[in-house]
Amino acid sequence: MSDQRSEAREGAATERAVRTQGDIIKVATAEFAANGYAGARVDEIAARTRTTKRMIYYYFGSKEGLYLAVLERVYAQIRQVERGIHIGELAPDAALRTIAEATYAHHTTHEAFIQLVSIENIHRAEHLRQSETILRENATAITLLEDVINRGVRAGMFRDDVDAVDVHMMISAYACFHVANRHTFAAIFDRDMLAPGLQDSHRRLIGDMVVATMTDRSAD
Amino acid sequence: MSDQRSEAREGAATERAVRTQGDIIKVATAEFAANGYAGARVDEIAARTRTTKRMIYYYFGSKEGLYLAVLERVYAQIRQVERGIHIGELAPDAALRTIAEATYAHHTTHEAFIQLVSIENIHRAEHLRQSETILRENATAITLLEDVINRGVRAGMFRDDVDAVDVHMMISAYACFHVANRHTFAAIFDRDMLAPGLQDSHRRLIGDMVVATMTDRSAD
DNA sequence: GTCTATATATCGATAGAC
DNA sequence: GTCTATCGATATATAGAC
Known part of the structure; x- marks a missing residue:
């Protein structure tokens, strides 16, 4: 009792x-x-x-211990989003567009994640490297992309000299930049990349960009 | 005397x-x-x-005054590079590729500039906004792009719903990401984006990317 | 587990002689 | 313009009562 x-x-x-x-x-x-x-x-x-x-x-x-806990949480969140992407029976180009747009949607709605990644890079990823969980779990972000790209290449639809990590890099670069460099970009070019009126066209543009690049036959 | x-x-x-x-x-x-x-x-x-x-x-x-002087210098440097790009009589697609590759070459060899831009964005560009010189002079980065894109659109070569600021954003995003997110990317995906062996293919890829996107007729 | 008070260290900035 | 010595503020971290 x-x-x-x-x-x-x-x-x-x-x-x-x-x-x-x-x-x-x-x-x-x-x-x-x-x-x-x-x-x-x-x-x-x-x-x-x-x-x-x-x-x-x-x-x-310690302050560092708290920062590490913060890092692990935001990385766990994007992992959840990545696991939630289901491309089903979509054709390779449509699947690629879906993945790109989902990444764009996550990044543009999780400003803190992008800022923390920027901060972590300033410190040469010294804290990130301490988290085996992040290193192990977040590398799986490219398994879905690998699958889609392999399918596209086999179908003769995609170029074969750009791999999944490269594509992930292109998508992340575009999506990160919108949030990470929002303020300097707005100050210099007087354009808020995250303005509501631009979201639809910018989401479409990242899809166009990655699909056009991968289906571009002039590059072979 | x-x-x-x-x-x-x-x-x-x-x-x-x-x-x-x-x-x-x-x-x-x-x-x-x-x-x-x-x-x-x-x-x-x-x-x-x-x-x-x-x-x-x-x-x-003050510390802030010194930081401002640092910012002005690195922004003056990239301005110099931008002014040094001469596209001569190149066709719109070749000109676009030249601009993209020059930006990529600058960013990947000026790590401090990219890091300072990241830092400045963490602080919501509060210091950058104090420098009228940077705001006035660096906005001209897109005048050359505007010219090239106008020519491409008039020639029926480029899509007309993506403007110079959008293209500058795509190019900057790709080039910045290589440097800004180098450490977290390497930690998670075990790939150094700035490895010497990858430089040529990554420089070609940014050219392919921007040209393929702008000449992509399926997007219209 | 939770509070107040404080130790300890460090940093930005300055005083004042030369 | 240049040095040494130091102020005053503020930061992380902890002690110790409850």
Whole structure:
């Protein structure tokens, strides 16, 4: 009886602890993305949470530990999106377009992810490399692309000198740029790449771009 | 006589001052690019210069003033490259390829520029917006593209629903991504996008990409 | 698990002599 | 213009009571 109560209490405490940790991670995600790793303030994160700074160190050990938890969460999110793409019986070109547009849709709606990737690259991916989970799980992003490209090449539809990693690079480059370089681009060219009125045409353009490149026979 | 000597001394002093300032800016460029704005250390910059920290504040007023000077210099450099592109009598598609490849060549050899642009975007281009020089001069990057695209559209060679800013965005996205996201990409996909062995094919690919997209008739 | 108070370190910026 | 020494603010991290 006392054991049951103890377990119940533990369960409730654990549940609340998990919620608190999730709360901290969400606030920290915004803070790190907005100010960079060195620019982010642990005090500021604590102030915007329902808990205190002491708890941040209690749960995550250090500023770096918290940053790592933030990184793992955003990478887990895009992994979910990638797993949710189903191309069914689509022809290779239509499938390619679907993958490109899904990536574009994710990136343009997850600004914090793109900013964190930028920040991580400034630090030469030193933190990312510490996460075996991210390295192992996120490499699978190209398995679907590999399949589609192989089909397209076998059908004589796609050029055969551009592989799945190259295509992933082209798609990511286009989608990342819209978010990552939004502010300098807007300042210099006076065009907000994420303006609602441009979203449809920019989503179509990335599909056109990748399909046109892969079906371009003049390159062979 | 005393005036001449005074002028000569002033001239020498000014010359050395300019050299010292240039020295500081070069070191600061590397420090800011490698560590971000908040992560950069004025002490570290001073230590790597032949002068002292006191002189940095004497010449640039503050850490932010120094950062601004760094930004203006790297933007002036790419402006020079853009002005140096001459397409002569090239056909629209060949001209487009030339512009794309020149941008790719600049970005892949100016890592600090790309890193500073990333950093500046993390800070919502707040510093960039303070420089009227950059905003005014660097917007001209698209005038050459506008000319080429107009010619291609008039010749019935290019689609007419993608403008110069869009094309500049595609080219910049591809070229920036190679440098900006090099480390996370290498960590996850085990491929160094800037590996010497890949440079030729990646330079060709950006040309193929932009030309194929613009000449793609299926998009109309 | 949660709070307040504080240690410890470091950074941007400056004082003041020369 | 150039140096050394240092201020004052602020950051991460922790101590210790409850």
